[in-house]
Amino acid sequence: MSTSTTDRTATSDYFRLDEDLTPEEIAIRDRVRDFAENRVLPVINGYWEQAEFPYELLPGLAELGIIGTTIQGYGCPGMSRKAAGLVAREMARADGSLNTFLGVHSNLCMGALNLLGSEDQKQRWLPALARIEKTGAFALTEPDHGSDSVALDTSVRLEGDHWVLNGHKRWIGNGHAAEVIVLFARNTANGQVNAFVVEKDDDGNHPAGYLPTVITGKVGKRAILQADIVIEDMRIPAANRLEHCDSFRDVSRVLQATRGGASWEAVGHAMAAFEIASEYARTRHQFGNPIGSYQLVQNKLANMLSELTTMQLLCDRMAELADRGQLTNAQASLVKMATSQKAKWICNEARDMLGGNGLLLENHISRHMTDMEVVSTYEGTDSIQSLLVGRDITGMSAFK
Numbered sequence: 503m504s505t506s507t508t509d510r511t512a513t514s515d516y517f518r519l520d521e522d523l524t525p526e527e528i529a530i531r532d533r534v535r536d537f538a539e540n541r542v543l544p545v546i547n548g549y550w551e552q553a554e555f556p557y558e559l560l561p562g563l564a565e566l567g568i569i570g571t572t573i574q575g576y577g578c579p580g581m582s583r584k585a586a587g588l589v590a591r592e593m594a595r596a597d598g599s600l601n602t603f604l605g606v607h608s609n610l611c612m613g614a615l616n617l618l619g620s621e622d623q624k625q626r627w628l629p630a631l632a633r634i635e636k637t638g639a640f641a642l643t644e645p646d647h648g649s650d651s652v653a654l655d656t657s658v659r660l661e662g663d664h665w666v667l668n669g670h671k672r673w674i675g676n677g678h679a680a681e682v683i684v685l686f687a688r689n690t691a692n693g694q695v696n697a698f699v700v701e702k703d704d705d706g707n708h709p710a711g712y713l714p715t716v717i718t719g720k721v722g723k724r725a726i727l728q729a730d731i732v733i734e735d736m737r738i739p740a741a742n743r744l745e746h747c748d749s750f751r752d753v754s755r756v757l758q759a760t761r762g763g764a765s766w767e768a769v770g771h772a773m774a775a776f777e778i779a780s781e782y783a784r785t786r787h788q789f790g791n792p793i794g795s796y797q798l799v800q801n802k803l804a805n806m807l808s809e810l811t812t813m814q815l816l817c818d819r820m821a822e823l824a825d826r827g828q829l830t831n832a833q834a835s836l837v838k839m840a841t842s843q844k845a846k847w848i849c850n851e852a853r854d855m856l857g858g859n860g861l862l863l864e865n866h867i868s869r870h871m872t873d874m875e876v877v878s879t880y881e882g883t884d885s886i887q888s889l890l891v892g893r894d895i896t897g898m899s900a901f902k
Contacts, residue, residue: 513780514773516811519818523584530581531588533566538596546597547863549725553718555679556725559600564634569608572759573616576624577632584821587766591817594770595777598873599725601767606675606726607631609760611638614684617756618697620745627682627699639680641671641700641731642753652750654695656733658687664737665698667711670730673880677729678714684744685733686753697747698738711736722872761834762824764881765817768845771870771877772810775845778867779803779852782859799855806851809844816840832894839887842878849874 523531541562549556563569570578571586581589586609593601612631615624630636647653656669667687677683683700702708714729746752780803783794793799816837823829849871853860860867878884889900 514776516807519814527585530585534589534592538593542596553724555727560634569632570612571608576628583824587821590763590766591770594767595774599723602675602723602726605763606640607638610640611684613760614756618744618747636681637676639674639676639683641674641683641685643673645670645672654688656687657690659690663740667733667736669733672730674729674731675726677731678716695750697744699742709736722876762820764877765837765841768841768877769813769817771874772845772848775849775852775870776806776810779855782856802851806848813841813844832891835887835890839884842884846874846878
């Protein structure tokens with residue numbers, strides 16, 4: 503395949519939106535793009551096929567200056583929302599699993615510490631996480647509570663100078679291995695939701711009663727390991743309760759601050775799928791001609807590009823509103839719903855265009871396609887997003 507990366511990306515940015523990026527945003531985009539294309543793509547298929555996480559990539563990731571994205575200070579870059587979106591977009595163009603690690607470690611775990619921790623707690627944990635000397639996780643989801651995360655069953659009670667936790671968490675990215683885990687539980691004394699930091703000790707062990715098992719058998723995001731975690735009378739120091747988390751409203755502050763990441767990731771997967779398909783159309787010959795010369799293929803490519811451009815415009819506007827402090831939850835839900843639907847369709851069309859070759863990991867498209875199945879599920883499925891938008895339209899909640 504002879505077309506250069508620059509040419510492919512120029513086509514997939516059809517309305518030349520990246521020309522409006524600031525010099526700082528361009529520098530961030532290019533650093534992540536270079537790392538993704540030259541360090542991630544050459545090795546990721548092997549890790550994905552074996553369902554193993556590419557720890558070898560973490561030192562290079564730490565050197566990019568992107569960890570902590572929008573957080574100011576503590577060794578974090580304090581970038582704009584659009585720049586943070588570009589990080590997700592460019593990493594997802596190469597691989598969704600590593601992008602999920604970034605979302606969990608850099609946005610959710612570090613974001614929770616930044617928003618909910620005291621100054622001492624931020625100083626204690628954020629700098630090491632920013633350097634990826636320690637890895638993070640964010641433990642909210644439970645087996646019986648995914649979209650209904652406010653209905654939290656994991657419990658916590660104070661005994662002397664320790665908190666004692668019991669419960670069950672599931673689908674926790676990096677939850678089996680992280681040194682710093684922000685975990686949410688309901689306080690038996692007042693029924694409110696609090697946040698706690700679960701740490702490994704100096705010997706690399708989690709506290710007694712923290713029992714993680716890696717979830718196996720996934721068909722997507724295979725190179726990011728997610729844990730099922732049973733918590734049995736786990737004791738952690740009283741000082742490990744995050745000072746500014748007193749209710750689920752505070753949890754929502756973290757989730758709202760990180761909204762949009764999945765939408766930008768969907769753009770990255772869709773860009774990759776379109777670029778792979780359009781290049782394949784130029785170089786694959788059938789019946790004596792490049793398949794790109796046929797009307798049906800050109801029609802598919804034009805419609806794929808139309809949907810991709812719509813996704814890009816939505817994400818750009820979402821980032822503008824977020825930087826102004828004007829983005830609503832319903833608006834973010836609309837973007838998540840639209841980008842997930844469109845990216846899944848683009849990936850499926852691209853896989854179909856490649857025929858049998860689309861089934862081979864070496865052509866990357868099947869990895870993007872199955873990873874998008876995961877993206878469309880986390881941060882709320884399309885159905886849940888539609889109900890959030892519907893509530894905003896009608897003023898009536900359909901959640902019963």
